[in-house]
Amino acid sequence: MPVTLGTRQFIIDQMPALLLTYGVAIVLILAAASIENSRPLPVIAAWLIESAASIAARYLIFRRVITASPVEVASKAGLRLLPVFAILLAAAHWGWTATLFVGPHLNLTTVVMLLTYVMLSIACVGLAPASPVICAAYLLPMWGAMAWMLAASDWASGSTLLALSAALAGVLWSGFYIVVSGVRRNLIRSDEADLLMRELRERNSEVESLRAAAAADLETRAAVFASASHDLRQRVHALKLLAHVNAADAAATSPSRRLVSTIEDLEGFVTDVLQFVRFDSESSAERLSPVPLQEVLQGIELQFEALALQRSVRLRTRATRLCVQTDAVMLGRVLENLVSNAIKFTRKDVLVVARRRSEDICLEVWDQGKGLDPNRLNGGAIHRSGSSSSDHPEGFGLGLMIVRRLVEALGYRIEIRSTASRGTLVRLLIPGRHVLVGETG
Numbered sequence: 320m321p322v323t324l325g326t327r328q329f330i331i332d333q334m335p336a337l338l339l340t341y342g343v344a345i346v347l348i349l350a351a352a353s354i355e356n357s358r359p360l361p362v363i364a365a366w367l368i369e370s371a372a373s374i375a376a377r378y379l380i381f382r383r384v385i386t387a388s389p390v391e392v393a394s395k396a397g398l399r400l401l402p403v404f405a406i407l408l409a410a411a412h413w414g415w416t417a418t419l420f421v422g423p424h425l426n427l428t429t430v431v432m433l434l435t436y437v438m439l440s441i442a443c444v445g446l447a448p449a450s451p452v453i454c455a456a457y458l459l460p461m462w463g464a465m466a467w468m469l470a471a472s473d474w475a476s477g478s479t480l481l482a483l484s485a486a487l488a489g490v491l492w493s494g495f496y497i498v499v500s501g502v503r504r505n506l507i508r509s510d511e512a513d514l515l516m517r518e519l520r521e522r523n524s525e526v527e528s529l530r531a532a533a534a535a536d537l538e539t540r541a542a543v544f545a546s547a548s549h550d551l552r553q554r555v556h557a558l559k560l561l562a563h564v565n566a567a568d569a570a571a572t573s574p575s576r577r578l579v580s581t582i583e584d585l586e587g588f589v590t591d592v593l594q595f596v597r598f599d600s601e602s603s604a605e606r607l608s609p610v611p612l613q614e615v616l617q618g619i620e621l622q623f624e625a626l627a628l629q630r631s632v633r634l635r636t637r638a639t640r641l642c643v644q645t646d647a648v649m650l651g652r653v654l655e656n657l658v659s660n661a662i663k664f665t666r667k668d669v670l671v672v673a674r675r676r677s678e679d680i681c682l683e684v685w686d687q688g689k690g691l692d693p694n695r696l697n698g699g700a701i702h703r704s705g706s707s708s709s710d711h712p713e714g715f716g717l718g719l720m721i722v723r724r725l726v727e728a729l730g731y732r733i734e735i736r737s738t739a740s741r742g743t744l745v746r747l748l749i750p751g752r753h754v755l756v757g758e759t760g
Contacts, residue, residue, distance in 0.1 A: 327392075330402075330449045331385055338374065340442040341409070344435035345370050351431040352420060366419060373412045380405040402450070406457045413439065414464035421468035425475075436465055437487065462487070555586045609755055610650065612641045612673045612682070619654050619671060623662060632662050632669055639673040641680055642755040649725050656722045657684040657745050664688035665742070678751030685744050691737040719745075 349367070352358050380401050384392065392398050413436070420428050440458055447454040469475040469483075559582045566575035616636040627634040654671070661669040665686035672683050719735075726733045726747065737743040 327385070330446065333445045333449070334381055334385075336445065337442045338378065340439055341374055344439055347431050347435050348416065348420060348428070351428040355427055357422065357426065357428055358419065362419065366416065369415070370412065373408050376408060377405040402453055403456055406453050407460070410457050410460035413461040417461075417464040417468050421465065421472070423472045423474075425472070429472075432465070433483070436461060440487065551589060552586075555582070555589055558582055559586055606646050606648070607644050608647060610643055610645050610647045612639050612643065612680075615647070615650065615654065616671060616673065618651065619658055622655065623658055626659070627662055627669070630662060632665055633667065634658070634662065634669050635671070637670075637672045641673050641675070643680060643749055643753045644755055645749070645753060646729060649729055653722050653725050653729075653747060654682065654684070656719065657747075660719065661686035661688070661743070661745075676748075678754070680749040680751075680754055682747040682749065683744060685742060687742040690739045690741065691735065691743055 345367075349363065352363060384398060384401050387398060417432065417436075420432055422429065439461070443454050443457045466480065466484075469480055475483075559579070562575070562579045562582050566579050616639070620634060620636055623634055626632075658669065658671060661684050665688045667687050668685075669687075670683075670685040672685075674681050674683070722745075723733060730750065732748040734746040734748065735743065736746070
């Protein structure tokens with residue numbers, strides 16, 4: 320019994336026709352034998368009982384196979400062989416029927432037997448596209464018994480048997496190659512598609528299992544990373560506080576002061592690295608809402624007021640009435656990184672402004688540092704050519720890498736213009752479709 324759904328359904332559709340043909344053949348043979356009264360009544364009664372038992376057994380067998388799931392059929396060889404056993408029961412029945420009703424003389428019962436056997440053969444050939452084994456197991460015993468009885472009769476010569484065999488072969492050939500062969504090709508394609516779909520479902524199940532395992536592993540790693548990053552930042556912050564206490568009364572050029580500056584740079588670098596890694600693990604889905612840019616600029620001023628004072632930098636902003644539809648958290652991260660980088664490397668001033676440019680909005684951060692390395696300006700990690708103070712080493716540019724990732728997630732553009740010894744301009748371009756309120760007055 321084939322396991323694939325297409326072939327099994329084809330057999331299910333063909334079985335009613337085969338069983339109906341079986342019943343019609345029983346009625347025709349019984350009618351012919353009754354008209355001629357060629358067999359004793361007890362023999363006919365026993366034959367009818369056996370016929371009913373045979374068809375009931377075949378029905379129960381096929382019902383068991385048909386109602387079983389494809390997985391159960393595929394895993395049990397005995398279940399797949401049950402239809403062959405049912406067909407052998409039918410073949411044995413028709414072989415016995417030939418020995419009962421085909422006599423030595425040509426009569427009505429013999430003619431009806433030949434016609435019903437041809438009818439049964441055509442019905443059985445309908446199963447050949449699904450299972451040629453079932454078809455062969457049905458036809459060979461049935462026609463073998465019929466040929467044996469005809470050979471023993473006094474009317475069927477060798478030429479007669481040859482002509483009957485040729486006629487039967489022609490009928491079966493026309494049924495198989497004209498109709499069945501096309502169905503066979505379609506069933507093969509259906510089976511191939513079914514097998515491919517089954518393999519695809521198995522692969523999808525494997526991929527889903529791997530995805531679930533990867534998600535669980537990622538969640539575990541994210542939890543470990545969050546805990547480790549928190550502990551790392553606490554330790555660096557504690558180290559900075561101790562250095563500040565130690566350098567409280569030291570001269571500006573003392574090693575203690577330089578140690579404080581180095582630890583502050585280390586703290587900024589660690590913050591950038593953790594923020595960059597966390598950006599990949601967090602969802603990049605935007606949470607859009609109306610954001611007045613004046614509130615963003617005021618938040619930047621408050622956040623960096625102490626740092627600017629500590630480094631003797633004048634941080635300036637300009638009032639604006641512009642409002643955009645954006646993710647306030649992501650936009651805040653962009654400006655935090657840009658302003659922090661500008662304060663770190665400027666010699667004197669940092670200016671943050673928002674202005675209209677045609678339909679778009681520009682957020683600009685100006686500094687007066689020594690500029691960016693022109694060879695690295697279009698690379699992933701942007702390096703400074705040096706700061707205004709010897710206390711601060713060359714920048715690693717991780718903050719600007721984070722900015723680029725955030726800008727891409729928001730759908731904005733970023734422009735960087737730098738002039739050696741004069742400063743750097745970083746311009747964030749917000750498309751006009753995000754603008755809610757224009758500048759007025």
